Amino acid sequence: MNIILASASPRRRELLERMGLSFTVRTADHDETMDVTADPELEVRRVSQLKAQAVEQLCEKEDLIIAADTIVVCQGEILGKPVDEEDAYRMLRLLSGREHRVITGLCVLKDGVAHCHSEVTHLRFVELTDRQIRAYIATGEPMDKAGAYGIQGRASVFVPGIRGDYYNVMGLPVCALAQILETCGVILPVQ
Numbered sequence: 001m002n003i004i005l006a007s008a009s010p011r012r013r014e015l016l017e018r019m020g021l022s023f024t025v026r027t028a029d030h031d032e033t034m035d036v037t038a039d040p041e042l043e044v045r046r047v048s049q050l051k052a053q054a055v056e057q058l059c060e061k062e063d064l065i066i067a068a069d070t071i072v073v074c075q076g077e078i079l080g081k082p083v084d085e086e087d088a089y090r091m092l093r094l095l096s097g098r099e100h101r102v103i104t105g106l107c108v109l110k111d112g113v114a115h116c117h118s119e120v121t122h123l124r125f126v127e128l129t130d131r132q133i134r135a136y137i138a139t140g141e142p143m144d145k146a147g148a149y150g151i152q153g154r155a156s157v158f159v160p161g162i163r164g165d166y167y168n169v170m171g172l173p174v175c176a177l178a179q180i181l182e183t184c185g186v187i188l189p190v191q
Contacts, residue, residue, distance in 0.1 A: 006055035006067035028054035041118035044105030072147030074100035097127040119173035121164030
């Protein structure tokens with residue numbers, strides 16, 4: 001059995017490596033359109049399952065596939081990756097001084113069975129000035145991240161409080177993943 005990560009995300013790759021897993025990265029085209037009227041937890045879970053199923057076509061029958069999709073929800077609005085710098089500015093302005101949720105849909109596909117989970121982490125941002133937002137956008141860091149920020153990077157100074165799985169905010173809830181992997185017969189090399 002090979003473990004396949006259905007994501008090109010360098011953060012997800014790094015987190016799987018930290019877990020001590022040997023894996024291969026494989027991606028496939030799929031529709032990531034979300035129904036903004038649906039429950040965000042169910043939608044990210046659905047999209048992560050679609051990612052896993054798209055990659056399944058490229059794998060061996062015995063392979064185990066890990067897929068994830070992460071969104072930020074603030075004031076009822078789903079924030080994916082910004083399309084440009086003005087979109088990043090809009091998102092960061094919305095997050096400024098507010099609590100929001102980071103939701104990751106996780107799907108582990110093994111032997112045709114999808115083990116799906118949604119992880120929710122609550123965060124609060126400090127009040128941001130226009131100068132802080134523009135300076136952060138100028139780093140380029142927000143452009144490929146849901147909600148236009150990376151907690152593991154320079155945006156760490158914006159987050160005075162977090163409730164839940166820190167790694168979920170990076171895009172992969174490792175504790176939940178470890179539990180699902182164990183049900184699939186994968187034992188992690190814990191030190």
